[in-house]
Amino acid sequence: MKHxxxxxxxxxxxxxxxxxxxxxxxxxxxxxxxxxxxxxxWGGSTTTNEFIAWxxxxxxxxxxxxxxxxxxxDTADAVTRVISEKQAGQDDDGAIDMIWINxxxxxxxxxxxxxxxxxxxxLPNWALVDTEGxxxxxxxTVPVEGYESPWAMAQVVFVHNxxxxxxxxxxxxxxxxxxxxxxxxxxxxxxxxFLGTTFLKQVLxxxxxxxxxxxxxxxxxxxxxxxxxxxAYLDALTPNLWREGKAYPxxxxxxxxxxxxxxxxxxxxxxxxxxxxAIANFELPDTVRTFVxxxxxxxxxxxxxxxxxxxxxxxxxxxxxxxxSPEAQARAQDPAILGxxxxxxxAALSEQERAVFDNLELGIATLSPAELGQVQDEPHPxxxxxxxxDWVARYGVAx
Amino acid sequence: MPLxxxxxxxLMLGPVAAGLWGTxxxxxxxxxxxxxFESPLEPFRILFNWAGLPKAVTLSITTxxxxxxxxxMIVSLLMAGWSGTRQFRLIxxxxxxxxxxxxxAAAFGFAFLVAPSGWLSxxxxxxxxxxxxxxDVLIVQDPAGLAMMLGLxxxxxxxxxxxxxxxxxxxxxxxxxxxxxxxxxxRVTGWLKTVFPRVYHQIxxxxxxxxxxxxxxxxxxxxxxxxxxxxxxxxxVKWMSDxxxxxxxxxxxxxxxxxxxxxxxxAFWRITEIIAAYLGQRxxxxxxxxxxxxxxxxxxxxSAFVAALAIILGLLILTIWSFAGFWGFPEAxxxxxxxxxxxxxxxxxxxxxxxxxxxxSVVSGIALLLSIGCLEAEHRHNVQFxxxxxxxxxxxxxxxxxxxxxxxxxxMLGIGAETGRLPVMIAHLVFVFPYVFLxxxxxxxxxxxxxxxxxxxxxxxxxxxxxxxxxxxxLRPVLxxxxxxxxxxxxxxxxxxxxxxxxxxxxxxxxxxxASGADRRAIGVFGLxxxxxxxxxxxxxxxxxxxxxxxxxxxxxx
Numbered sequence: 018m019k020h021x022x023x024x025x026x027x028x029x030x031x032x033x034x035x036x037x038x039x040x041x042x043x044x045x046x047x048x049x050x051x052x053x054x055x056x057x058x059w060g061g062s063t064t065t066n067e068f069i070a071w072x073x074x075x076x077x078x079x080x081x082x083x084x085x086x087x088x089x090x091d092t093a094d095a096v097t098r099v100i101s102e103k104q105a106g107q108d109d110d111g112a113i114d115m116i117w118i119n120x121x122x123x124x125x126x127x128x129x130x131x132x133x134x135x136x137x138x139x140l141p142n143w144a145l146v147d148t149e150g151x152x153x154x155x156x157x158t159v160p161v162e163g164y165e166s167p168w169a170m171a172q173v174v175f176v177h178n179x180x181x182x183x184x185x186x187x188x189x190x191x192x193x194x195x196x197x198x199x200x201x202x203x204x205x206x207x208x209x210x211f212l213g214t215t216f217l218k219q220v221l222x223x224x225x226x227x228x229x230x231x232x233x234x235x236x237x238x239x240x241x242x243x244x245x246x247x248x249a250y251l252d253a254l255t256p257n258l259w260r261e262g263k264a265y266p267x268x269x270x271x272x273x274x275x276x277x278x279x280x281x282x283x284x285x286x287x288x289x290x291x292x293x294x295a296i297a298n299f300e301l302p303d304t305v306r307t308f309v310x311x312x313x314x315x316x317x318x319x320x321x322x323x324x325x326x327x328x329x330x331x332x333x334x335x336x337x338x339x340x341x342s343p344e345a346q347a348r349a350q351d352p353a354i355l356g357x358x359x360x361x362x363x364a365a366l367s368e369q370e371r372a373v374f375d376n377l378e379l380g381i382a383t384l385s386p387a388e389l390g391q392v393q394d395e396p397h398p399x400x401x402x403x404x405x406x407d408w409v410a411r412y413g414v415a416x
Numbered sequence: 417m418p419l420x421x422x423x424x425x426x427l428m429l430g431p432v433a434a435g436l437w438g439t440x441x442x443x444x445x446x447x448x449x450x451x452x453f454e455s456p457l458e459p460f461r462i463l464f465n466w467a468g469l470p471k472a473v474t475l476s477i478t479t480x481x482x483x484x485x486x487x488x489m490i491v492s493l494l495m496a497g498w499s500g501t502r503q504f505r506l507i508x509x510x511x512x513x514x515x516x517x518x519x520x521a522a523a524f525g526f527a528f529l530v531a532p533s534g535w536l537s538x539x540x541x542x543x544x545x546x547x548x549x550x551x552d553v554l555i556v557q558d559p560a561g562l563a564m565m566l567g568l569x570x571x572x573x574x575x576x577x578x579x580x581x582x583x584x585x586x587x588x589x590x591x592x593x594x595x596x597x598x599x600x601x602x603r604v605t606g607w608l609k610t611v612f613p614r615v616y617h618q619i620x621x622x623x624x625x626x627x628x629x630x631x632x633x634x635x636x637x638x639x640x641x642x643x644x645x646x647x648x649x650x651x652x653v654k655w656m657s658d659x660x661x662x663x664x665x666x667x668x669x670x671x672x673x674x675x676x677x678x679x680x681x682x683a684f685w686r687i688t689e690i691i692a693a694y695l696g697q698r699x700x701x702x703x704x705x706x707x708x709x710x711x712x713x714x715x716x717x718x719s720a721f722v723a724a725l726a727i728i729l730g731l732l733i734l735t736i737w738s739f740a741g742f743w744g745f746p747e748a749x750x751x752x753x754x755x756x757x758x759x760x761x762x763x764x765x766x767x768x769x770x771x772x773x774x775x776x777s778v779v780s781g782i783a784l785l786l787s788i789g790c791l792e793a794e795h796r797h798n799v800q801f802x803x804x805x806x807x808x809x810x811x812x813x814x815x816x817x818x819x820x821x822x823x824x825x826x827x828m829l830g831i832g833a834e835t836g837r838l839p840v841m842i843a844h845l846v847f848v849f850p851y852v853f854l855x856x857x858x859x860x861x862x863x864x865x866x867x868x869x870x871x872x873x874x875x876x877x878x879x880x881x882x883x884x885x886x887x888x889x890x891l892r893p894v895l896x897x898x899x900x901x902x903x904x905x906x907x908x909x910x911x912x913x914x915x916x917x918x919x920x921x922x923x924x925x926x927x928x929x930x931a932s933g934a935d936r937r938a939i940g941v942f943g944l945x946x947x948x949x950x951x952x953x954x955x956x957x958x959x960x961x962x963x964x965x966x967x968x969x970x971x972x973x974x
Contacts, residue, residue, distance in 0.1 A: 055919060060926075061933030063760065087919060088929040093658060094913075112919060201552035207643055264557040264643060271934035278533035278745040279549040299742040299754075300935065414468030414645040 037330045039139040045331045050081035052332030056321070057095040058117035060088020062270055064294050068355045071348065076339050082332040087113070092211075096122050099131050099324045110328030115336060118165060118322045119211065120157040121398045126322065127164050133323040133330055135163025140334065142341035147362035153318045157398040158232060165320035168340035169349055170358030171287045172316035172389055173219050174307040176272075176382075182282035185308030189223040193250065195283075196257040202282040204258050204272065207265030207413070209405040212287055217404050219285070219315050221247045222393050231396035235403055244404060248411065255412060262412060273300045289389060290356015293380025297353055306382050313391030318360060343370040352380035418797050420789030424849065425808060427786070431846050432811050435820020443668035459665040463673070466666075468645030471559075475647040476677055479561045480631030481685075483568035488623055490569075490719045491576040495615070496607035497713025500590065507717065508581065510724040512958060515574040516899065516950035517727055518907040520927055521943040523567045523639040525730020527556045528737065528936065530563065533745050535733045541746035550745055557642050564641040568630050570723045576622060577720075578900075582859050582893050583618035587611055604713050605706025613696070618858040620689075625813045625854065627685055628678045632816035635909050635928060648674050652818040653910070671819035678814055731947060738940030757937040765923065765945045772906055772922040772949045775837065779844045780901035780953075783852040787897065788887075790853065791860045795868075796878055809853060812846045817910045824915065840920045843911040844904075852901040859893035860886075889971060892961045899953035906950045923949055 039045060054076075060066055066086060073084035089095055095116045102111045118126070126132050137143060146153055146167065153167040154160065177185065182202070186192050196203050206213035222228045224246050230239065255262035259281050266272045272284035273295050286292060286307070295301040321340065323333045339345055343366055346359040363371055379385065440446075443460070445453030453459065463469065498504035514522075529535050533550035541547040556563045589611045596606030616623075632649045641647050646654070648670060655667035736750065737743075738757055743750035793799055812820075824843060863886060871881045887894060909924050916925075927942040965971040 060929035061931075061935075063930070063933070063935050063938050066764075067760070085919065088921070088926065090929050090932050097656065097658075097664075260552060260554045262644075263554050263559060267643075267932045267934065271932065274533075274934055274936055277743070280533055280552070280745075299740065299937070302742065302744060410467055412644070414466070414471065 037133070039136040039334060042139070042141055045334055046080060048331035049329075049335040052329040053083040053085060054114045054329050054332040054336055055085045055087050055112060056115040056117070056333075056336065057087040057089055057092075057098075057113050059090070059092060060086070061090065061268055064291075064298070064355055068349060071354075072336065072339065072345060075345070076336055079339070080332075080335045082329075082335050084336060092116065092118060092122050096126055096131075099126070099326065100129070102326055103131065108326050111324055111326035113324050114327040114329045115333040116322050116324065118320055119317070120159075120395070121402060123156050123161075123165055123320065123322060124159045124398050126324075127159070127162075131325055132164045133325050133327060134165075136323065136330075136334055137161065137163040137166035137337070139163070140166060140338040140341065142338050145343065145361045145365045146341060147360060147365075150362070151318060151360055152316070152392070152394070153360055156320060157317065157395045157401070159398060161320070165322035166337045166341065167318040167320050167360040168337070168345075169319040169355075170316065170360055171319055172289055172309075172358065172392055173215060173314035174286055174289050174292075174309055174384065174389075175283060176276065176286050176292050176301075176305060176307050177283045178276050178279075178302060178305050180302065180304040181279065185306075186283075187311040189220050189250070189310070192283075193254055196254055199282065200257040201259050201261070203284070204260070204266055204275065204281055205285060206268050206271065208408045210268055212269040212285065213265070214401050214405045214408075215287060215315060216285055217247065217251075217408060218396055218401060219310075220250055221400075221404070222315060222396070223310055223312060224250060228393070228396075231400055232394065234397050235399040240400075240403055244400075244407070247404070248407075251408075251412065270295075270300075276305065277301055288357060290350070290352040290358075290380060290383045292382035293352040294354070294356045296380070296382060301382075303381065307384055309384065309388070309390050313393050315395055316392035317395050319357070343373065347373045347377065350374065351377055352383055353378075356380065356383060418793040418799065420786060421793050421799065424786045424790050424853075427842075428809055428812060428846060428849060431824045431843070432815060432820055435824045436815065438824075439668045439671050439819045441668075442665040443672050445665060453662075453665065459662075459669040462662075462666045463669045468651065469648075472645050472648040472651055473673070473677065475561045475564075475642070476631045476649070476674065477681060479565045479568065479641075479647065480627055480678075480681060483565045483572060483630040484623065484627040484685075486565075487569050487572035487576055487626065490573055490716055490723065491580055492608070492612060492616075493604065493712055493716030494577070494720045495580055495584070496604040496612065497709070497716050499584065499607070500593075503717060507720050507724065508577070509958070510728070511574040511577050511720065512581075513951060513954045514724060514727045515578050516903045516947070516954040517571070517731065518903065518924060518946050518950060519568075519571055519633070520635045520639065520907065520909070520924060520931075521734065521947045522571050522727050522730060523636045524927075524931070524939050524943050525732075525734050526567045526570065526726060527563075527639055528733045529726065529730050530566075531556045535729070535736075535748075538746050538748045547746060556640055559642045559644065561641055561647065564637055564647070566726075567636050567640040568633065570726045571636075572626050572630065573720060573723045574727075576619065576626065578896065579619045579622040579855060580615055582855065582896055583615050583862075584611075585859065585892075587614040587618070589615075600705050602706030602709030604709040605704065609696075609700045613693075618862065621810065621854055621858075624682055624685065625810065625851075627681055628814045631678050631681060632674055632818075634818070635907075635924075638928070639931060648677070649816055649818055652816070656818060667818070671816055674816045675819055678816070682814070731944070734940045734943045734947075736940070737936045738944055740937060740940075757941055761938050761941040764926070765941050768921050768923045768926050768942075769945050769949055771837075771920060772924070772946075775841055775844060775920075775922065776902040776905035776949065779841050779848045779905045780852065780898050782841075783845060783849040783901045784856075784894070784898050786849055787853040787856050788894075791857060792878075792882055794861075795865075810850050813850050813854075817847075821910055821914050836916065837920055840912055840916040843915040844908055847908060847911065848901045848904045851904045852897045855900045856890075856893055856897040859890060863890060891964065891971070892957065895953075895957040895960060899950075899957045902953045903950040906946065 058069060069086045076082040076084055095113055098113055099111060148154055151170055186195055205216040208214045208217060230243055266275065269286055275281045276284060292301060292305050292307050296303050296305060321337050323330055327333055346361050349355045349357045350359050444456040445458050532553055532555055537550060592610040593607055596610050634649050634653055637647045637650045645651060652667045652670045652674060655663045739753045740750035741752035741754045867885055868881050871885055907924055909928050912920055912922050912925050923942055923946040927946055930938050930942060
C-alpha cells in the first residue's frame with residue numbers, strides 16, 4: 018500500500034504542486050475562477066447554513082468560485098480527515114479546502130503543519146480588520162501568524178426567559194445561588210462540546226480572583242490548584258442542573274427548544290445575536306433576553322483556515338477575503354440573518370459602508386456593543402483540554 | 417468456481433479485511449503514523465482506564481439483547497396468534513411500510529413523542545396533569561438506555577415481521593396449523609409447536625443481524641441513548657474524531673472490544689437457541705394444548721399495534737414540526753402553521769433526496785444482481801454456500817461500522833481513489849448486499865426445486881427456468897430484497913460521511929448533522945424526506961405482486 022501511495026503521488030498532476038503566492042492578489046483571483054471550494058463548517062445551525070449558501074452565491078457571481086458547504090457535526094471530523102489524507106500521502110487536492118476552525122483544533126493543525134499559510138494578512142480586506150480592539154491575531158492565546166483569517170466575533174452571553182426568570186445575574190456565584198433556589202432550570206452543553214467547555218472556562222475566569230494565571234500554559238503544579246474552585250463550584254451546581262446533570266444538551270442551539278418548552282429558564286450562547294435570530298424563526302419565545310456578567314464575559318474570533326493539501330487554495334482565499342468584506346460582515350451582523358459580531362474596524366470603512374452597520378436593527382434580545390461590556394481573554398488551550406478531560410471523567414461517565 | 421460468487425465475496429470481504437487490518441494494527445500500537453506507544457497493549461490500557469467503559473459495555477449488551485429478544489417475542493407471538501387473520505393483515509399493512517422508515521427518523525419521531533415536553537405530554541397537559549412546564553424527568557437519553565431500546569424495538573419489529581412473513585410462505589404453515597387445531601391445540605400453542613421452528617430456522621440470520629446491529633448502532637444511540645457515558649459504539653466514533661491522534665488507537669482497541677462483545681452475544685444467543693430447542697422439544701412432546709392462548713395473542717397484537725402507532729405518530733409529529741410556527745409548552749398544537757420551514761429547508765432537502773435516491777437505486781440494483789447471481793450459481797453448479805461461508809458475507813453486518821470504515825478510507829486514499837459518489841456506492845454495497853442477499857436467500861433456497869426438474873424435463877434451459885419460473889414465483893421476496901436494500905442505503909450515515917469525504921450529502925448525513933443543533937423544524941423536514949426516500953420501494957413490494965398476479969392466487973399469497 019505504501020508503494021501505491023508513492024505511485025499516486027508521482028502520478029499527481031504537476032500543476033497542483035505549483036506554489037500559490039498570496040501576495041499576488043490578481044493572480045489569486047485569476048486562478049480562483051472555476052475552482053470549487055469545499056468549506057467544512059459545523060452544520061447544526063440552519064441560520065449559519067443559509068449564510069454560507071449566500072456567500073456561495075456571491076463568490077460564484079463575483080469570482081466564479083463554486084462554494085460547497087460540507088456540514089459537520091464536529092469540526093474535529095475535518096481535522097481527522099486532513100490527518101488521514103496526510104497519512105495516506107494525499108498531499109494535494111484533498112477533500113477539504115477550508116475549515117471553520119477554532120482554538121484547540123487550530124493549535125493542533127498548526128503544530129502538525131497541516132495548514133496553508135501564512136496568507137491571512139495578505140488578503141486585501143485585512144486592511145479593514147480591527148487588529149487593535151479585537152482578538153484576531155491570537156486564537157486561544159496561540160499566535161495566528163496568518164494561518165487562519167477571522168470572519169466573526171463571538172462573546173458569551175446568557176440567555177434567559179424573562180417570563181419565568183425576570184432578572185439577569187451578575188456573577189457565577191449569583192448563578193450558583195439562583196440554581197439552588199430554582200433546581201432543574203439551567204443546563205449547559207455537554208463538554209467536550211465547544212460551548213460547554215466555554216461555560217467551564219467562564220466559571221473559572223469569573224470565580225478566580227486573578228484569572229491572569231490562565232494566560233500561561235497549564236502545568237501539573239498550577240492546574241490542580243487553579244481549577245480546584247471550579248470543581249467545587251460544579252459539585253455544588255450539578256445536582257441543581259436540568260435532569261440533575263444525568264443528561265446534557267448536545268450543543269448550544271439544542272438548548273433553545275428547552276427554553277421554548279419551559280424546561281429551562283437560562284442557558285448560554287456564544288453568539289450575542291443568536292437569541293434574536295431564534296426568536297424570528299419561532300425557535301425561542303419573544304420574552305427571551307440576554308445578559309453578560311458584571312466582570313464581563315469570554316470572547317474570541319471565529320476563523321477559517323485552509324488545509325495544506327487543498328487543491329483550491331486560491332478559491333479558498335477569495336472566499337476568506339470575501340468573508341471579511343463589509344458586505345458579508347454587515348450581513349453576518351444582521352440578527353435577521355446571523356447576528357454575529359463583526360471583525361472590522363468601523364473607522365477604516367467608508368462612510369457609506371459604516372452607515373450599513375449603523376442602520377442594522379440589532380433585535381430585541383441583542384445587547385449593544387456598549388452593553389456587551391468588557392471582553393475577557395480566552396485561557397491558553399492547554400487549560401481547556403485538561404478541564405474538558407477532567408470534566409468527562411468527573412461528570413461525563415459517573416451518573 | 418463461478419465468477420459471480422467470487423466477485424460478491426471479494427466485494428464484501430476485501431473492504432472488511434482491509435478495514436479490520438486497519439483496526440488491529442493501531443489497537444496494538446503498531447501503526448507508526450498514530451504515534452509511538454510504550455508497549456503494544458498501551459491503547460488497551462488507556463481504554464480500560466476510561467471510567468465509562470463498564471457502563472458503555474453494559475449498555476451495548478443490555479440494549480442489544482433486550483431489543484432483539486423483545487422484538488422477536490412480539491413478532492413470534494403476533495404471528496402465532498393472528499397470522500392468516502384479518503387483524504394480522506391489518507397489522508402487516510401497517511407495519512410493513514414502516515420498515516422503510518430510517519432508524520434516525522423513527523428515533524427523532526419517538527423522541528419528539530415521549531420526551532417530557534413531547535407530544536404525548538402536551539396532549540394531556542395541563543388538563544390531566546396540571547403541568548404548565550414539562551416535568552424534570554429523564555425519559556429520552558436515560559442512563560439505562562430504555563428509550564434507546566424501545567426506539568430500536570419499534571424499528572426491529574417491522575423488520576423481523578417482514579422477514580418472517582417472507583419465510584412463512586415457504587413453511588406450509590396453514591396446513592400445519594389446521595391439523596394442530598383439529599387436534600385441539602390452541603392457536604398460539606399450536607403455531608409455536610408446529611410452525612415456529614420452521615420459521616425461526618429461516619429468520620435466524622436476520623435475528624443475528626438485529627442483535628449485532630442493535631449492539632453497535634450509532635445514530636439511534638446518538639438521538640435516544642444516554643451520554644453520561646454514551647454506548648460503546650458512540651464513544652468509539654467520538655474517539656475516532658479526536659484531534660489527538662493517539663485516541664484513534666484507543667478507538668481501535670474499543671472497536672475490537674465491541675467486536676468481541678458482538679461475537680460473545682451471538683454465541684450466547686446460539687447457546688440459548690440450543691437450550692430453547694431442547695426445552696421446546698419436551699414442551700411439544702408433553703402435548704399441552706395451551707391455556708392462556710387468547711390472552712397472549714391479545715398482548716402480542718397490542719404490542720405490535722403500539723410499535724406501529726409509535727412510528728406513525730412519530731412521523732405525524734415530524735410533519736407537524738415541519739410546518740410549525742411558534743409552539744410553546746403545553747400547547748397540543750403550534751400557534752400557527754407555516755410553510756416557512758419548508759421554504760427554508762425544502763430546496764436543500766430535495767437536492768439531498770436526489771443524491772440519496774440515486775445512490776440507493778444503483779446500489780440496490782447491483783446488490784440484487786449479485787445476489788441472484790450467487791444463488792443461481794449455487795443452484796446450477798451445486799456450489800454450496802455452507803452456513804460457514806455465508807457467515808463471511810454477513811461479516812459487514814456483524815462488525816461495528818466504526819471498526820473497519822476508516823480502514824477502507826485509508827485503502828482508497830492509498831490507491832489514489834477520489835472521494836465521491838462512486839466510492840460511496842461501493843461502501844454502501846458492502847452493507848446493502850448482505851441485507852439483500854439475506855432477505856432473498858432463504859426464500860430462494862426454499863423454492864421447490866421440483867418445478868425446475870419438471871421444466872427441465874420439458875426442455876427449458878436453466879436461464880429460461882430462472883426468468884420464466886423461479887424469479888416470477890419469487891417476485892415478492894425479490895422486491896422485498898430490493899426495498900430492504902434501498903432502505904439500508906438511505907439510512908447509511910458513517911459510510912456516506914467517511915468515504916464521501918463529506919462531499920456527498922444524503923438526507924441521512926444532513927439530518928444527523930442537524931440533530932446536534934436540535935432545530936425541530938429542520939429535523940421534521942429532513943426526517944420526512946428521508947422517510948419518503950425509502951417509502952416508495954416498499955409500497956411497490958405490496959402492490960406489484962398483487963397487480964401482476966391478480967389472476968394467480970397461489971403466487972399472490974406471500
